[in-house]
Every structure is written in structure tokens, then in C-alpha cells.
Amino acid sequence: MQSRHLSTVIRRDPAEVAAYFGNPENLPEWAAGLTDTAVRHDGDDLVIPTPMGDWRMRFAAPNDLGVLDHWVTDHTGQVTYNPVRVIAHPDGAELIFTLRQLNLTDEQYEKDAAAVTADLERLRTVLERD
Template sequence: MISRHLSVVVPGITADAVYRFAGDPDNLPRWAAGLASGVRRDGELLVVDSPMGKVTVRFAESNAFGILDHEVRLPDGTAVDNPLRVLSHPLGAEVVFTVRQRDLSDEDFDTDCAAVQADLDRLRGLLVE
């Protein structure tokens, strides 16, 4: 299985501030268009309207390490683990998302990676406005 690490540097913003913004479920529709256009809570789960249909998302518990790993459960029940980290960077913060190819064709994997990169770029744009 191929993995691709995608990242953006968010200049002038601390890693903690990026972590708090990106980890707030209410902000997901603002920057994670590839995942969520609408979010509602169901206990610990987030139920989101996504391009794939209704999916549930469970984030790692709040932590001091910048870990925003999350499990996305697709409409067919498949669970996809998504490593997401916010790291300190000399210019501010860096957000790193690992995309795994799983059972996707090479073309679909490239499309998925492009969507994730667009989400990361959107996140940076919201924070650096």
C-alpha cells in the first residue's frame, strides 16, 4: 500500500492555534471540503455530509502533541484511518496529512491526494488571511 505525505506550512501561526482551529468540528466545513459540507454531533461521533455520502468521523482525543488522527467510516461501513499532525515549524506551523492508497486505482489515488492538498491549502488560507 502506497502512502503519500502532504503538507502545508502555515506561517506566523503557532502549532497550537492551528491544532485548535483544525480540530474544532465546527470548522471542518470551512476547510475540509473533501470530507465535510455539514457536521452534526452524535455523542463522540461526528456525522458529516461528504462527497461520498453520510460518513462518521471520530478524532483522536484532545492532546498536547498536535495529533488530529481520525477514523472516517464510509457509507458502506469501511473504516479509513487518517493520520493528521500539526507540528511546530520555524515559520509557524506545519500540517501533515498521510493519504494511503488502499484499494484505489492510481488515478483515483492522485485525485484523492489533490483533494486533500486543496483542503490543506484552504486551511492555510483561512489562518493566514
């Protein structure tokens, strides 16, 4: 199983980046690889409509450390743990997403990595707009 750290540097304060990333209301604006529609809340879970059925997401407890880990449960019930960190960078903040291959073929893993990279670039663009 491979792991890969995908990151982007964002010219914003790390706390701002963490707050934006961790706010589920912002997902449709930058996470096209996951959803382009509004999510709904179901207790501590977020319910994300996808063409394959609803997916669920749960974030780690809010914290001041830039830890934005989250668990995604797909329509089959498979749970994927996604470690995410926002750390200080000389140009602002660096968001680091750890992508693991798990049960994906090499081709699926590369496609997933491309989708996450595109989402991180959209996130950077959105946060650097102002």
C-alpha cells in the same frame, strides 16, 4: 499500497492550527473535499452528510502533542485511518497529513491526493487571513 505525506506550512502557532483543525465546526470552511455543510454530533462521532450518504468521523482524544489522527467511516462502512500531525516550523506550524492508497486505484489515489492538497491549502488560507 502507497503512502504519501501531504503538508502545508501555516504562519500560525502550532497550538492554534491544531485547535482549529480539530474543531469539527470548522470543517465546512476548509474541508471542501469532505463536506461543505455543517456536521452534527452523535456521541463521540461526527456525522457528515455527503451526496452518497452520511459518513462518520472520530478524532483521537484531545492532546497537546499536535496529534489529530481521525477515523472516517464512509457510507459503505469502510473505516479509513488518517494520521495527522501539527509540528513546530520556523515559519509557524506544519500540518502533515498521511494519505494511504488502501483500496484505491492509482487514478483514485491521485484524485484523493489532489483533494487533500486543495483542502490543506484552503486551511492555510483561512488561518493566515488575519
